[in-house]
Amino acid sequence: DIQLTQSPSFLSASVGDRVTITCRASQDISSYFAWYQQKPGKAPKLLISGASTLQSGVPSRFRGSGSGTEFTLTISSLQPEDFGNFYCQELKTYPYTFGQGTKLEIK
Amino acid sequence: EVQLVESGGGLIQPGGSLRLSCEASGFAVSDNYMSWVRQAPGKGLEWVSILYSGGRTYYADSVKGRFTISRDNSKNTLYLQMNSLRAEDTAVYYCCGAVNVYYYYGVDVWGQGTAVTVSS
Numbered sequence: 692d693i694q695l696t697q698s699p700s701f702l703s704a705s706v707g708d709r710v711t712i713t714c715r716a717s718q719d720i721s722s723y724f725a726w727y728q729q730k731p732g733k734a735p736k737l738l739i740s741g742a743s744t745l746q747s748g749v750p751s752r753f754r755g756s757g758s759g760t761e762f763t764l765t766i767s768s769l770q771p772e773d774f775g776n777f778y779c780q781e782l783k784t785y786p787y788t789f790g791q792g793t794k795l796e797i798k
Numbered sequence: 799e800v801q802l803v804e805s806g807g808g809l810i811q812p813g814g815s816l817r818l819s820c821e822a823s824g825f826a827v828s829d830n831y832m833s834w835v836r837q838a839p840g841k842g843l844e845w846v847s848i849l850y851s852g853g854r855t856y857y858a859d860s861v862k863g864r865f866t867i868s869r870d871n872s873k874n875t876l877y878l879q880m881n882s883l884r885a886e887d888t889a890v891y892y893c894c895g896a897v898n899v900y901y902y903y904g905v906d907v908w909g910q911g912t913a914v915t916v917s918s
Contacts, residue, residue, distance in 0.1 A: 723902045723903065729843075734910055740899045741903035741904065746904075778843055780843075785858075792843075
C-alpha cells in the first residue's frame with residue numbers, strides 16, 4: 692500500500708497568515724491526488740483534484756501544487772472560515788489511502 | 799441538485815449484519831464511480847470500497863470478504879452490505895462519488911454520513 696505522510700498534524704495560525712500543509716507519498720503517484728477539508732460533524736469537501744485543480748466554488752486563496760511524491764496545499768491569506776481538518780488522498784492504487792489529517796485552528 | 803442521502807446505520811451487536819443505503823439525486827449512480835469512506839470516532843478518513851460504472855469492485859483489506867458494495871440502478875441507490883461486524887467497524891460511513899471529476903483525481907460528491915456502532 693502507498694503511505695501518505697501529512698504534516699503538520701496541528702496548525703494554529705492567524706487571519707491573514709499564509710498556511711502550508713504538506714503530504715508526502717511513499718511512491719510516485721503522479722497527479723492522482725486530492726485535498727479535502729472537513730469541518731466538525733460534516734462530510735469532507737473536495738478542495739483540489741488532480742493535485743492542482745481548484746474545485747468550483749472553492750476560494751482562490753487555496754492552491755494545490757506538486758506531483759510524484761511531494762504535494763502542498765497553500766492557503767494564501769487565512770480566513771476565519773478556513774478552520775477544520777484537512778486531508779490528502781492518493782488515488783493511484785487501492786486502497787485509496789488518506790493522510791492522517793491536519794487540524795487547522797484559527798488563533 | 800446533485801445529492802447523496804445515506805440511511806441504514808445504527809447499533810448492531812458484534813457478528814451482526816447491516817445494510818447501508820445511499821440514494822442519489824441529480825445524477826445516475828450507474829454512470830459514475832461510487833465509493834464508501836468511513837471515519838471512526840475522533841479518527842481520520844478510511845477508504846472502504848469502490849464500485850465502477852462498469853461493475854468492477856474493490857475493497858480495503860480490513861473489510862474484504864465481509865462487506866459488499868452494490869447498486870440498484872432502478873432506485874438510483876448504492877448499498878454497502880456489512881456482515882460479521884466487529885467493534886473496529888464502528889464509524890460514520892460516507893457514501894461518495896466522482897461525478898464531476900475523474901475518479902482517480904478526487905471525489906466531489908459526498909453524503910451526510912450514517913453512523914454505525916458495533917457493540918454488545
